[in-house]
Amino acid sequence: MDKVVACGTCGLVQEVDGEVPLGAVVKCARCNFQIFHRRVDSGSRTLAFSLAAGILYFPSNLYPIVTAEYQGQSVQTTIFQGISSLWHDGQYFIGGLVFCTSLFTPALKILGLIFITLTLNWPRFKKTRAWIYKIIRIIDPWNMLEVFLLAICVSMVEMGEVATVHPGRGVFSFAAVVVLTLCGTLTFDSRLLWDSAAERKKYE
């Protein structure tokens, strides 16, 4: 085992003295976060998370997000219908933003993570994997915009007497996709990107 470890959080390179005893964890000298040589089982966990997210991506977009009942009429809206109605209303900026954050970036992120984790052991595509990971890190904050979508839903529910809003199947799948993709990037250890197959064996 290597003595020198870098903290994944603050980047401080430090030395680990002696063997780590059973039941103990290694904490960073500067930021006190747990440090690993490599995250445990990182590749396969990330693959599991992103596969689950990829499966749920379909119901989240095909099923209605909300069912609004207004004076005896019920209106069901999927994400895509919401985007197209924004677009037709002339709200091109908001429509485009919602399209990017709700449809485009989650798909990109899920596909990217699946590609990276599946091809980790390949000697080829090393550069490509690094590029994809960079893109994922760039689009990651934008995925958080779904929180605002949920806020809009809540404000609709608050109308109470006038209209009743039921969450559809889509919104649960959607929430699951958001959480799963988040977990997917969190569990992924970026150091795996440059590890060769032999190096990975060493850290297992």
Next chain:
Amino acid sequence: MSDQSHSLPRAKIQKDALSLFFWALPVAAAIMCGWFLLHDFVLAGPSITIYFKDAQGLQVQNSMVKYRGVEIGTVESLELAHHGQDVAVRASLHRSAADVARQGSIFWIVRPELKVGAISGLQTIVSGSYVAVQPGAGGPTNVFNGSTEEPPPPIPGISITLLSDDLGAIEPQSDILYRGLKVGSVLNYRLDDNARYIVVNARIMQEYAPLVRVDSEFWNAGGINAHLGLFSGLNITAESAQTLVAGGLAFATPEKYGAPATNGAVFFINNKEDKTWDDWNPIIPLNTQPESKKTKNEWPQLNAQ
């Protein structure tokens, strides 16, 4: 050391339970999707097509199909069919109500209606029109011809045909009165094939069916009868407030009555009541049954699926 280790038992190397837990996530996601698909395609009710002449008031995804006031389906699409002669209304039914999709079922559109003597479909002013159904008794089918108006509820009784020179104030659902009591109602009317009479189809409730005899006399009881006599003065008669506005028919049966009228019996409608009919006071036993055995209507039972 290494020599000795061969004689020792071999340690098991197995997958960490925690990492198996992570792989349960995609499995759970797949099961969830499978459940959605099962719900939508396997457990979904049938999809039916109803042809209407006019589908005014129906909206895709919003309009409901209702039976006994309960939503049993949704209108999925509206499009022209038969070269623009009809509107094809495609609706998906709930599984619990799949059994209304059978031959003889009558579909019609409920809209707000304001007629003399009757206001109906008031709730549809705010909720929008919906498709209502009266299930038939035939075999399963998926294509129906919609009715333009609400069919009369299947009240047990006999159907009779009345011929009149003049329609007068008769309307569908006009009352048929015996001694001023409602014993039946008019279903519909039309001009006969040679345009000589108005043919009125009416239904007498089962309970009162024996009152109609082959020699019964019918007359138009709608409106006001005014009679100005030299000695009797002005004499105004009207059967009831309801017939005054909505029109109606009355009948009387002579004391020495004939055979009971059967389904499809034909009578002429007199324009005025004859004075002597007023004095008829026949004794006719009615088809009275205990209240509990009386069937309110005969809509067929639906088989649960």
